[in-house]
Amino acid sequence: MFAFRLDTRSGVPTYLQLVEQVRHGLLLGYLQDGDQLPTVRDVAAALVVNPNTVAKAYRELERAGLVAPRAGQGTFVTGNVDRVPAATYAKLSARLRAWVNAAREAGLGPDQVRALVTAILDEDRSKARAA
Amino acid sequence: MFAFRLDTRSGVPTYLQLVEQVRHGLLLGYLQDGDQLPTVRDVAAALVVNPNTVAKAYRELERAGLVAPRAGQGTFVTGNVDRVPAATYAKLSARLRAWVNAAREAGLGPDQVRALVTAILDEDRSKARAA
DNA sequence: GCTTGTGTACTATCCGACTAGTACAATGCG
DNA sequence: CGCATTGTACTAGTCGGATAGTACACAAGC
Known part of the structure; x- marks a missing residue:
């Protein structure tokens, strides 16, 4: 559940x-x-x-x-949503998980990791708006 | 500014x-x-x-x-905060930016990218709490 | 000293999220 | 049918965020 x-x-x-x-x-x-x-x-x-x-x-x-x-x-x-293909999802999440680990090992705290992610996603959002 | x-x-x-x-x-x-x-x-x-x-x-x-x-x-x-070293920051953000691009090229929309990131960060948060 | 620009303090008010409690409609089951 | 379970509807009230408007305190510059 x-x-x-x-x-x-x-x-x-x-x-x-x-x-x-x-x-x-x-x-x-x-x-x-x-x-x-x-x-x-x-x-x-x-x-x-x-x-x-x-x-x-x-x-x-x-x-x-x-x-x-x-x-x-x-x-x-009533699932009428575009789902991520399982293989793609697995690959991307593994890579992202590795990135998070790298960031943590570089000494970044959870807040800093989140801040960095937010910053990059905002860049992406800006690009999407501009396009 | x-x-x-x-x-x-x-x-x-x-x-x-x-x-x-x-x-x-x-x-x-x-x-x-x-x-x-x-x-x-x-x-x-x-x-x-x-x-x-x-x-x-x-x-x-x-x-x-x-x-x-x-x-x-x-x-x-009055900056008394642990900053991320510039080199580390540059390296990590470049890598994350590449990941976002890969995700977008895999067909993930902005919402899906955010959902995946949130899911992984939540995993990380759970691990941090457990530790 | 006066003026300007700054952060701060205060009261009153509005609105949305949330809560509390109750009641109702529809379905499945014995 | 009778009952339990589920989602839904409604009213009333509480609480916090945001607004509006005004006033005050402090520092810099003319």
């Missing part, structure tokens, strides 16, 4: 964090067509948040056409 | 985004000891936010000992 996590210090609204995690799961293949998401009440209990907050996230995902609710059953993935 | 940017859709509070960007600038060497940050009023005008919001960010940075205000002058960096 898919598991959620929360970062309360990030300032990102809870329901958006949940939406993001499902989106990422779909993009990376952790979640596939037909998979069931944890029930609203389960998630609410596990993360100690209000059921309404979880429901808001699920509603958002439903609006986006990524999941569909079945009353009395739960919420299920 | 240092320049700020805003991502209004991220859900991250404005003042926290400003704090983060200064922190990153310090970590990566974009900002150095003695550098002046844009004035509160300049930032407020450029980003179209309330001066109080910018002041809140600067106050936060001052509390952290990263910057110091000089009345009538502006806010200046």
